[in-house]
Amino acid sequence: METKKNISRRSFLTSSALAGGGLMLSFSWLTEARAAGKTEALNLANQWTELTGYIRITPDNVIKIMVPNPEFGQNVMTSLPMMVAEELDADWKNVVVEMAPHDNLKFGSQFTGGSMSVRTYWKPLRNAGASARLMLCEAAAQAWGVPVSEITTKAGVLSHAGGKTATYGEMAAKAAAVPVPKNVKLKAPKDFTIVSRSKKNTEGIKVVTGKPLFGLDYRQEGMLIAMVQHPPAFGMKLKSFDASQALKMPGITGVFPIRLFDEGYERSAFDTRTFNELVVVVGRTTWEVMNARKKLKVQWEVTTDTKEKVKGWSGPAREEIVPGGLESTASQLTQMQERAKQAATVLRKDGDPEAAFKGAAHVIERTYNAPFLAHNTMEPMNFFAHVTPEKALLVGPLQAPSLITGTLAKVLNIPVEKVEIQMTRMGGGFGRRAYGHYLVEAALISKKVNAPVKLMYTREDDMTYGIYRPMYTATYRAAFDADKNLIGFHVKGGGIPEHPIAANRFPAGAVDNYLAEGWEIPSNITIGAFRAPRSNFNAAAEQSFLDELAEYMGKDPISFRLDLLKRAKANPVGKNNEYDADRYAGVLELVRDKSGWGSPAQAGKHRGVAAYFCHNSYAAHVVDMVVRNGEPYVEQVTSAIDCGIVVNPDAAQNMVQGAVVDGIGNALYGALTHKDGAAEQTNFHNYRMIRHNEAPKTIDVHFVQNEIDPTGLGEPPFPPVFGAVANALYKSTGKRHYNQPFRPEGVKI
Amino acid sequence: MATFQLKINGKVRKVEVDPSTPVLWVLRDHLNLQGTKYGCGMAQCGACTIHVDGMAMRSCSYPVSAVGKQAITTIEGLSANGEHPVQQAWLEHDVAQCGYCQAGQIMSAAALLKGNPAPSDEDIDAAMSGNICRCGTYLRIKDAIKSAAKK
Known part of the structure; x- marks a missing residue:
């Protein structure tokens, strides 16, 4: 990761001719990579060292725009390309979009969450479009022997007052040789023709025709299905299990335990420790695995307090004590009422509130309570993994690929460069898919069975093994x-x-x-x-x-x-x-x-x-x-x-x-x-x-x-x-x- | 294990599965028809809705052994290229957010309109309330159904 970071800190911008005469532009601006505005807990702006937009133009004037952030319904597969196309003066009809590969060097943090996608990419993606447009103009100016200032663009066509016109596609190969402009000027909002004009969802037709867009739809030849059995309660852990009956079920190829993190593992900010040990059932088909899992005989035991090291975003790891035992909502409410009476951390104090309340003619006091909430994304947690000695390939739905890559490398004991994550469309996220423990589980299972595996949670798994709203x-x-x-x-x-x-x-x-x-x-x-x-x-x-x-x-x-x-x-x-x-x-x-x-x-x-x-x-x-x-x-x-x-x-x-x-x-x-x-x-x-x-x-x-x-x-x-x-x-x-x-x-x- | 000859989207497909296997998993795991979605496995969310002889059915709770000679239609078979009026209305109203539940919503809506070409709001609520949309696109779904009814 360090190496990548160091390189990425150097702002760069490159272009290269593609085979077939197309133009590929890659852009990066360190400063614009920062999200505009203030940061919050989920705001990763200070982690982000760069952003890159990505445009391809084919000779027949099709413009492909790569989308850096994974889609979970927030419309980024449409709204982010609109920002590129606006400054490029592209004809929206000729724009196709594609989910970019996970590559922080080219595409920035690729984080879906914190309401940040549009905000973060607003300038970098517009810069990408504007720079490409200028390069196309320069190419046309050279070809036609006229000053670049006299070239105009509209809907993917370059024009000169003398009567010459060319499509972007026709000039793309020449434009690839043009030095990348610096400090491009962006449009004023009043000049927008694509941004702020409603555009239909670019994946709408795929959605309504049932195309395999989602993680659960992803398949590979020879892929096995895996499910995990987690403890029946928080505060319980695996004691022992008997796999004999499950193994006798048709289609079952393996039953074994996995352990996510070894003792002393320093958890990063988004590593979760819901259940560290799980019993896995692997087989040919979903229904067979579901049925076999019911035949597992597992002994669980109640946990005691455990110490964990939490690294967080930076600095030395701090120790956190996770209480053992079984918690209930009723007792938690009592616990909260008791705790509320005691002293708390002062987060902000203005004036003299004690005096104000003491001298008040009237005081109104009210207490509000709210329960845990489950995310309940319509697509339950799932991920494909194929771990081989060469690399770990993971494909599926998640909001934050960059937050789990390092964890996977550590757990699999491989260099981070050998971890490849591909993002599918997500059947909802709402924050839940920022926590990639299910990738770790899928990867460990694939490694163990030495085969491509799809880990899937049933709805029950998803709801009872959650990362809840507190x-x-x-x-x-x-x-x-x-x-x-x-x-x-x-x-x-x-x-x-x-x-x-x-x-x-x-x-x-x-x-x-x-x-x-x-x-x-x-x-x-x-x-x-x-x-x-x-x-x-x-x-x-x-x-x-x-x-x-x-x-x-x-x-x-x-x-x-x-x-x-x-x-x-x-x-x-x-x-x-x-x-x-x-x-x-x-x-x-x-x-x-x-x-x-x-x-x-x-x-x-x-x-x-x-x-x-x-x-x-x-x-x-x-x-x-x-x-x-x-x-x-x-x-x-x-x-x-x-x-x-x-x-x-x-x-x-x-x-x-x-x-x-x-x-x-x-x-x-x-x-x-x-x-x-x-x-x-x-x-x-x-x-x-x-x-x-x-x-x-x-x-x-x-x-x-x-x-x-x-x-x-x-x-x-x-x-x-x-x-x-x-x-x-x-x-x-x-x-x-x-x-x-x-x-x-x-x-x- | 047993062999079943299933009529799916106008073709006869042969599968060899346990008779208790829900149609959902036959479609997804054996026939590579991934458009029908898994949501809950207990007919509570509607993501897996298909048509069985034209009737909306939750395929997650419908064993393959119950199909017999009935014709199954999935989202892939509703139309060749998304020309079905309900699919068109979905595009016109740009209904989808995450999109995961929408195949099931469309199949429920298509079955509703087949039996009731001009449904009232109450009819729509009654027919559609078994389909959960976690993104909350219910208003657009209702508008789209009304548009499709006019097509």
Whole structure:
């Protein structure tokens, strides 16, 4: 890895003629590789040393654009090529796209997550397109003996006022010999003809005709199917097993244990330790392996505390103690209540909050709870692996190939150059596929059986062997003076095993006396990123709390928030406030206007509003709820989003609508609970997912029109849905709901 | 093990499998028809939806031994090149996000429209609520079904 890094730090740009006269351009700009804007926990910008765009033009003027990031539904197979094609002045009709190979040197970090794909590649990919365009112009100028400044381009055609024209394809070979230009000028947004114009999903036809796009669809000659048997509960491990019955089943070729990490292994930031030892069943077909696995006789035992070394992103490894034993949701809730009473880490303090609360005329205090959530991607975890002495080939769905390559090399004890990962389309990710333990499992299995293997999880495996959204709680307190002015704000949040608090977010900066604290309880249940990590809880709790404060103050909930933002803008309290008060207010104003908030026409509706800032973008929703057959039903939603320039508006609208549906579903129904370490929900019959009949009739999406570089969209619309649903629920039922899911079905939380 | 002659997408295909094998795995593992997806294995998500004599069926819970002479249609056989009105409507509305559930959604929608050419919202909800879309594309699916109904 070191060698690669060193080379990659040298910014470079090359071009070379392809066999057949095509032009291949590879680009890299170190500086643009950095994501615009601030970084978050999942933001890997400081790890990224370069980005590379990749264009091929054939003599018949077909333009192939390589897509660096794997697709999981966020539309990168369309939106990223649009950015290249825009600056290239390509004819979109002639553009084909292809998932790039995993090659950090050429394509940068190739990380799908953190709402970063468009934001990160915004400049590098446009630079790639603009540079290629200039080289084509230069080639035409030389061929025609005219100044390059007189060449114009449009829809893949070069023209000169003298009457000469040529397609990009005709000039491609000549252009390959042109020195690569430096400091190319990019278009102003007003000149865009592809970006900001809706383009259809480039893989749409493959999706609707059932082409084998996904990891589970990938096959190779002689490939075996493998499944793993994991312990039935967190806090248990393998003791012994009897394979004799399973081995007698038809089609079974092997039953054996694997161990992911040896003792003393230093885990990197995305290495997970859910279950380190698994029993593997390998056979010819899926059904045979499923049946044979049922015949395994395995003895499990309860774990004791273990010490682990966690390396994280950098620096020396720290020691982490993973508690042994079996945890249950009920006891965890009690544990959290007890822990919440004790001292916590101060994350931010402005003014004198203690004095403000002591002298307050009135204090409002509320506690919010939320359960673990399973990602439940429709395509369960799976990966193909073929490990030979020459190399380890891995093919399948994952968000973060670069985060697992080093781990694979270490575990397989081979040089990192011998690890090849190919990315397929993913049947959903939502953060789950950033954790590549299933590649390690697949690779170890392939190595053991010395054959190509497809590891697949059943739905039950996927749900009960998860990397869940953590379990959270937070107590919010607000202090008022005798005139009902908000004079103090205090949030103390905790979680299993990490707290959710984002101390520098709104309303930090808007209240004179402010205190944010966090505490954590370690657990052996594994957690990870889940669409808008932490924010997906904060927005629910805080936005519901603000609603209650507005009510107490006799203020309209939108006006109340706008007043706070005005204060944060004019005279901000404290330092490091993460949000831009104007953009935050902008989405609230837009959603207010578009929803007809407060207008007589909307009177009588049970409406809830919420707004949130995360992943560099701003989102606000107004949710209209009715009670239908005794069940809360969100009938209509109005959404306002500021994510800067919207690259593919129709697809962006789809994404926001999806985030709203996802948010409603998780807020009302989502929960993964445990009893004695075992997940109580195992499949879709007892993990309730939002369905067609529960989706709103309309979701009107409005984007703030501006020329700010794109700031990300996959996550930001999701968190405030929870808060808006909570507030609408209060309006429609008269009762505040503090515990998620708001509509539990036989699930106590 | 037993031998089955299955009528799939207009062709007779011979497979030798255990009679309990769900049609889903016969399609995917034995016939290399990967369009029909595995989602839950217990008929709760609809990703594996196929047509059996025109009726929507969850292939993950439908043993091969139950097929007999009935004709199976999978997403690959719905049309030669995606010309089916439901597929066309899906493209027109740019429904897909991740796309994994969409073959199942399309098969459920095509079966619905075959029996009910002008479904109401309630009809659509009733026919489609067995198909989960984790990305939340339900609104576009409903719009696409309405468009397809007009084709």
